[in-house]
């Protein structure tokens with residue numbers, strides 16, 4: 413289904429304004445909250461999911477065979493225009509972390525706080541729902557990045573969650589980006605998990621002024637943890653002995669993985685991390701291109717970063 417005219421049509425915009433709900437597809441409803449933020453609510457035979465159009469942000473995804481959600485979403489996340497939602501899958505683009513020269517620019521890039529528009533919704537042969545979104549060309553986006561590009565996210569929700577982000581260079585010169593799917597995974601407790609798949613990899617430790625070390629063991633957590641694994645293009649797995657499940661994170665077009673757990677002290681300083689111990693129920697495994705692995709995109713070329721999440725119950 414092509415919904416390209418949806419937002420341009422005054423009739424459809426008014427319908428959404430009045431009714432706050434608009435059916436886009438057999439399995440997808442578009443809704444709007446009091447502050448005007450819009451969401452896609454997906455309910456298909458395989459899963460339920462919720463996507464905020466601001467940021468093309470997957471807030472929730474839960475396969476129907478699972479009891480516990482796969483993505484963590486803070487209980488006091490802010491749903492405000494121009495602010496990122498704490499939890500789910502924020503998209504960091506076109507830079508990861510702070511902007512290198514201008515501190516007034518959005519940390520982790522502006523893609524997560526700009527509205528996106530629906531360009532297509534359809535069902536896959538396996539019964540999943542595939543949604544294509546394009547980032548809007550707003551004055552704020554232009555202020556922070558003046559050259560021409562297109563940015564399209566394809567989100568597929570079913571038994572698995574897949575997110576693809578395609579950057580096309582429409583300029584007449586190459587440009588460089590960094591990017592991430594800053595995914596918050598829902599875990600039973602930070603003390604119950606280990607992450608495999610990063611052994612023997614070099615990491616830059618943000619907790620140690622970006623010192624570089626080699627990771628020798630599966631990751632476990634006993635305090636704030638903030639590491640950027642360089643030249644890491646393979647998959648990793650979160651083993652959660654509390655929920656008796658594995659979360660497999662596989663990827664392509666990504667050469668960096670970031671793992672982040674804020675710990676008690678940092679969480680307490682953040683206004684949107686929920687109740688005091690809520691941070692213990694999340695770990696971020698971020699499919700990234702950053703630091704040594706920033707991406708150069710030549711004129712007319714498209715670069716795609718993809719991540720897929722699958723849960724195996726034990």
Ligand SMILES: O=P(O)(O)OC[C@H]1O[C@@H](O)[C@H](O)[C@@H](O)[C@@H]1O
Nearest residue numbers: 519520594618638639670672698
């Ligand atoms: O608060 P933000 O901008 O969403 O960032 C959260 C965290 O994101 C992680 O990717 C970074 O490694 C951390 O250093 C940072 O604190």
